[in-house]
Amino acid sequence: MLQQSKVTTVQSDLDIVAARSMARDIAKVLGFRAIDQARIATAVSELARNILLYAGTGEVIARSIDRNGRKGIEVEFRDQGPGISDIDQVMQDGYTTSRGMGMGLPGARRLMDDFEIQSQVGVGTTIVCRKWC
Amino acid sequence: MNGIRIPILKIGNVLIASIQIALHDSTAIQFKNDLLEKIHETKARGVIIDLTALDVVDSFIGRMIADIAAMSGLMGTRVILTGLQPAVAITLVELGLELPRVLTALNLEKGLELMRRQSEEEETEDVTAE
Numbered sequence: 001m002l003q004q005s006k007v008t009t010v011q012s013d014l015d016i017v018a019a020r021s022m023a024r025d026i027a028k029v030l031g032f033r034a035i036d037q038a039r040i041a042t043a044v045s046e047l048a049r050n051i052l053l054y055a056g057t058g059e060v061i062a063r064s065i066d067r068n069g070r071k072g073i074e075v076e077f078r079d080q081g082p083g084i085s086d087i088d089q090v091m092q093d094g095y096t097t098s099r100g101m102g103m104g105l106p107g108a109r110r111l112m113d114d115f116e117i118q119s120q121v122g123v124g125t126t127i128v129c130r131k132w133c
Numbered sequence: 134m135n136g137i138r139i140p141i142l143k144i145g146n147v148l149i150a151s152i153q154i155a156l157h158d159s160t161a162i163q164f165k166n167d168l169l170e171k172i173h174e175t176k177a178r179g180v181i182i183d184l185t186a187l188d189v190v191d192s193f194i195g196r197m198i199a200d201i202a203a204m205s206g207l208m209g210t211r212v213i214l215t216g217l218q219p220a221v222a223i224t225l226v227e228l229g230l231e232l233p234r235v236l237t238a239l240n241l242e243k244g245l246e247l248m249r250r251q252s253e254e255e256e257t258e259d260v261t262a263e
């Protein structure tokens with residue numbers, strides 16, 4: 001079944017707020033409760049900010065999904081930034097190259113049900129995460 | 134949209150700020166600077182930040198709050214957060230964020246009460262120390 005998807009282009013800090021409201025709206029329609037809406041919005045905030053911070057620009061695509069009758073939300077983050085050379089390293093709590101807290105990636109993984117990251121140095125990074133109803 | 138400033142009120146020796154809008158990073162940075170300046174300028178004993186309207190606190194805003202608490206602490210000013218939505222509080226913990234040095238209260242009224250109690254305790258301690 002083809003599902004409707006929405007896109008936010010990330011170019012400034014205003015778009016971080018736009019991306020997370022976009023995801024929250026879809027989550028609301030799907031009937032996620034407040035706590036899951038907050039989890040989804042927070043994960044989107046973290047990953048959209050990473051795009052802005054490390055790649056400068058990119059896209060956040062959110063869609064409702066249906067897998068064998070199981071509904072959920074899928075959010076995809078794509079950028080053509082510098083990429084990540086050691087994924088295990090950046091997924092560790094506290095690892096940062098920007099004097100951040102290094103909790104964006106590992107935190108977003110904890111907040112979502114599925115979390116897939118693909119990255120190639122010099123090409124870019126794509127993260128897909130899902131939360132099931 | 135940018136350039137929005139969060140108003141900071143002074144009541145007695147307490148500063149009160151209520152965040153009523155979705156916080157952009159730039160608004161958050163501006164708020165932190167405004168608040169620290171105001172603490173310095175007024176020598177306020179306490180700050181209450183009301184977060185009732187916030188439905189997301191991510192690592193950026195979390196760090197802003199932690200920074201405010203740490204710097205206020207250095208200036209001898211106590212920070213109390215009020216109105217943190219349960220969903221937001223739970224998400225903060227799951228994200229991995231801890232806010233040491235920050236007291237929380239259910240709402241603004243309870244926050245003011247807590248602030249008063251804390252100051253009284255401090256005064257009693259001062260007396261016993263003499």
Ligand SMILES: Nc1ncnc2c1ncn2[C@@H]1O[C@H](COP(=O)(O)OP(=O)(O)OP(=O)(O)O)[C@@H](O)[C@H]1O
Nearest residue numbers: 050054083090096097098100101102103104105192
């Ligand atoms: N889209 C990306 N492109 C390239 N590198 C990235 C990207 N996202 C994250 N990284 C790298 O992974 C590191 C860890 O990211 P993470 O979000 O966990 O922490 P942080 O951004 O450094 O700090 P915080 O999110 O706590 O403010 C970053 O410091 C950066 O080096």
Ligand SMILES: [Mg+2]
Nearest residue numbers: 046050104105
């Ligand atoms: Mg980050």
